Amino acid sequence: SDAIVITVDGPGGAGKGELTRRLAEALDFDLLDSGAIYRVLGYAVRKAGLALFDEDSVVQEAKLLNLTFECMDDGVHVLLGGEDVSLAIRTEEAGNNASKVAAYPSVRQALLDRQRQFLKEPGLVADGRDMGTVVFPKAQVKIFLDASAEVRAKRRCLQLEAKGKSADFDTVLAEIKERDDRDRNRPVAPLKPADDALLIDSSDMNIEEVFRTAAEYIMSKT
């Protein structure tokens, strides 16, 4: 197929989601939020009363996962069966559960085709941890978006405060570091830049600057 793939990988809170949305909109490409798949899986496992550490159950759940993304006026909604889980999967706990189920090689294997099926013309912007290394290794454009753990924790606290929730910086920082460690050190598809990825450190950049840097790079590669 002639479809173009742009991958955006990096740790949580680096701004991948926002960059991916802006790129998909500017290019009129489809979008894959692969983290949402792992989040929904963690949610489904807990809802079924199964244990996150029971790999066999988690794989079964992954194979059966009845997940759909729906575009609505206020953004993309995530449905599990008929249930709208868009908000439920965005908690800190859901992120942590996602990173536990995502550590199983068999689970990642079971979700591989499902992710690749998102690719259609004219193109796809895919965000996650292993989009450029495993899921779309032949992607024409690969970006790795990073930021220091402290900056990511600060952004997360501001997001929580904007939602009227209280946020303790040290707790948030500790959670971010715990999830980073698990994602970076797992044996299969660990969080790391593809050899041919452009590294962008967004610690001292705003979203406009990140978008401009990415857009210029995409134009130079396509």
Ligand code: C5P
């Ligand atoms: O990006 P997000 O925070 O939604 O991802 C949640 C978790 O899902 C990550 O911490 C990671 O463990 C897992 N994940 C993954 N591979 C991806 C996307 C997410 O392992 N491509």
